[in-house]
Amino acid sequence: MRYRNWARELPLHVMIIPALFILILFAYVPMTGVVIAFQKFYPALGISGSKWVGWDNFEFMFKLPNTIQVLWNTVIIAVMKIIVGIVLPLIVSILLNEVNHKLTRSGIQTLIYLPHFLSWVVLAGILIDILSMKGIVNQFLQFAFGVDPIFFLGDNNWFRFVVVVSDAWKEFGFSTIVYLAAIVGIDPALYESAKADGANRWKQTWHVTIPGMMPIIVLLTTLSMGNILNAGFDQIFNLYSPVVYETGDIIDTLVYRTGLVEMSFGVSTAVGLLKSVVSLILISLSYWCAYRFANYRIF
Amino acid sequence: MNAHAGQLEKVATVVIYVFLIGLAVSCVLPLIHVLAISLSSASAADAGMVTFWPIDFTFQSYQYVIGKQQFLDSMFISVKRIVLGVTLSMLLTLLAAYPLSKEKNSFRFRTLYVWVFVFTILFHGGLIPWYMTIRSVGMLDSIWALVIPGAVPVFNVVLLLNFFRNLPREIEEAAFVDGANHWVILFKLFLPLSAPALATLTLFSIVGHWNAWFDGLILMNNPTNYPLTSYLQTVVIGRELSQLSPQDAILMSSISDKTSKSAQIFAACLPVLLIYPFLQRYFIKGIVLGSVKG
Numbered sequence: 001m002r003y004r005n006w007a008r009e010l011p012l013h014v015m016i017i018p019a020l021f022i023l024i025l026f027a028y029v030p031m032t033g034v035v036i037a038f039q040k041f042y043p044a045l046g047i048s049g050s051k052w053v054g055w056d057n058f059e060f061m062f063k064l065p066n067t068i069q070v071l072w073n074t075v076i077i078a079v080m081k082i083i084v085g086i087v088l089p090l091i092v093s094i095l096l097n098e099v100n101h102k103l104t105r106s107g108i109q110t111l112i113y114l115p116h117f118l119s120w121v122v123l124a125g126i127l128i129d130i131l132s133m134k135g136i137v138n139q140f141l142q143f144a145f146g147v148d149p150i151f152f153l154g155d156n157n158w159f160r161f162v163v164v165v166s167d168a169w170k171e172f173g174f175s176t177i178v179y180l181a182a183i184v185g186i187d188p189a190l191y192e193s194a195k196a197d198g199a200n201r202w203k204q205t206w207h208v209t210i211p212g213m214m215p216i217i218v219l220l221t222t223l224s225m226g227n228i229l230n231a232g233f234d235q236i237f238n239l240y241s242p243v244v245y246e247t248g249d250i251i252d253t254l255v256y257r258t259g260l261v262e263m264s265f266g267v268s269t270a271v272g273l274l275k276s277v278v279s280l281i282l283i284s285l286s287y288w289c290a291y292r293f294a295n296y297r298i299f
Numbered sequence: 300m301n302a303h304a305g306q307l308e309k310v311a312t313v314v315i316y317v318f319l320i321g322l323a324v325s326c327v328l329p330l331i332h333v334l335a336i337s338l339s340s341a342s343a344a345d346a347g348m349v350t351f352w353p354i355d356f357t358f359q360s361y362q363y364v365i366g367k368q369q370f371l372d373s374m375f376i377s378v379k380r381i382v383l384g385v386t387l388s389m390l391l392t393l394l395a396a397y398p399l400s401k402e403k404n405s406f407r408f409r410t411l412y413v414w415v416f417v418f419t420i421l422f423h424g425g426l427i428p429w430y431m432t433i434r435s436v437g438m439l440d441s442i443w444a445l446v447i448p449g450a451v452p453v454f455n456v457v458l459l460l461n462f463f464r465n466l467p468r469e470i471e472e473a474a475f476v477d478g479a480n481h482w483v484i485l486f487k488l489f490l491p492l493s494a495p496a497l498a499t500l501t502l503f504s505i506v507g508h509w510n511a512w513f514d515g516l517i518l519m520n521n522p523t524n525y526p527l528t529s530y531l532q533t534v535v536i537g538r539e540l541s542q543l544s545p546q547d548a549i550l551m552s553s554i555s556d557k558t559s560k561s562a563q564i565f566a567a568c569l570p571v572l573l574i575y576p577f578l579q580r581y582f583i584k585g586i587v588l589g590s591v592k593g
Contacts, residue, residue: 030423
């Protein structure tokens with residue numbers, strides 16, 4: 001019996017080995033590499049040859065004048081993105097549900113899903129052009145409202161706003177998919193009885209559609225907790241410049257610059273480790289809450 | 300009263316349509332603007348006269364881009380990366396998702412394996428340890444650095460294993476009775492049954508590889524090894540101007556920086572736009588499957 005179990009399960013082990021090998025090499029080995037955070041690391045000496053410095057890198061990190069600002073920027077940008085990223089698609093999907101003309105509806109859907117599939121490199125290239133002083137956005141603002149040109153990407157008053165709005169613009173359409181699926185799942189009988197009770201469209205939305213979407217809203221909100229330190233490296237790296245570090249520099253861009261530009265490997269790894277540990281706690285917590293309160297399991 | 304309410308609903312409908320259509324148009328206007336600039340003359344583009352329609356229509360900037368060796372080379376690297384990367388990652392995803400979709404009593408190590416996989420979503424070593432690992436296995440400047448480290452997209456594995464778990468159990472049991480082994484069941488039964496899910500994941504994987512830029516930027520020391528999006532990053536975003544050859548300089552006099560950048564941006568979007576119709580047909584199904592049946 002024991003032998004038959006093994007014989008039957010052997011192919012399953014064989015199937016999983018290649019993927020397991022790659023994960024061990026490129027996910028678990030780097031996890032052990034976090035010891036670099038406690039070393040004065042030189043690539044030529046390697047992990048075994050570099051000097052152990054204890055918590056020095058962490059102390060150094062918190063002595064840097066802008067570290068706290070960077071943490072703050074990260075959380076602010078991420079939280080604003082999370083809020084807009086939940087509310088805007090919710091509104092759009094409810095409105096989209098009111099569009100009965102089929103062709104118009106699918107046309108709208110086709111267009112709003114598109115930006116999700118374009119890379120931030122491409123979108124940043126476009127944004128840098130249209131948001132420049134002579135760009136089409138400033139031309140329009142000047143023409144329509146007589147506003148003086150605004151340097152959107154070089155002004156600390158505007159940078160976070162641009163980041164949050166452009167991220168919302170890129171992702172809102174794609175995010176409606178999950179909400180639309182939830183709307184489709186609402187029992188049509190509920191609408192029938194609401195109509196029979198004399199509810200107009202607004203009341204149907206308020207008393208049937210939104211309560212019907214509540215579980216998915218709760219779930220998405222809970223899961224988004226894991227993203228509080230993810231302000232969006234791809235986007236910010238391609239849009240920012242030293243003039244807006246004050247409001248736009250985030251943990252991931254700081255890790256990149258200290259590590260791969262300034263070659264302070266120990267400090268960079270320390271900052272990254274701090275983020276990874278906090279993220280681990282946040283993501284675990286969010287999954288646990290989602291499991292506990294929304295009965296959600298990832299597998 | 301009733302007539303008034305009916306009128307109000309009509310107005311609301313019109314407002315909703317206008318708002319949504321406006322929003323939808325805003326999603327493509329920036330692309331149209333870039334396309335218009337890329338097809339305009341340098342002087343019109345530099346003067347900021349172009350909005351959504353080309354002025355002094357010309358293909359000059361595209362001729363310049365197509366004649367640009369580095370653009371073509373990096374595009375070739377991107378294609379190579381997609382062929383290798385998508386094939387490998389789809390194969391590994393398929394092979395890993397099948398055993399992980401088994402019940403605990405038919406595969407006793409399932410829970411352990413699933414946790415080994417999922418933990419990689421929860422915790423990362425960070426940028427520097429990751430970079431040092433790839434460096435130490437000697438992959439820097441090789442196409443494999445863009446293909447192998449990311450060859451097991453755990454999220455896709457989870458999506459596919461959830462899909463497998465929703466297939467009727469009886470099919471598998473009947474096949475076992477007929478003497479089929481796990482390999483036959485995976486490749487002859489599960490593979491065809493999960494074609495829509497696999498198509499979705501494949502298309503996502505293609506777009507993902509095409510759009511990836513950061514790994515190329517840091518893992519390739521030599522810019523001639525950049526895939527297209529990394530190359531584009533250095534041209535369009537990177538602040539320093541790339542070195543120009545004398546022929547380039549002559550060409551540049553008639554093609555402004557702006558039109559050539561726009562042409563390159565649009566050329567980089569084009570493959571995504573081309574597979575988008577196929578993508579759209581599948582992804583709604585795929586995502587809904589993964590997120591609702593979790």
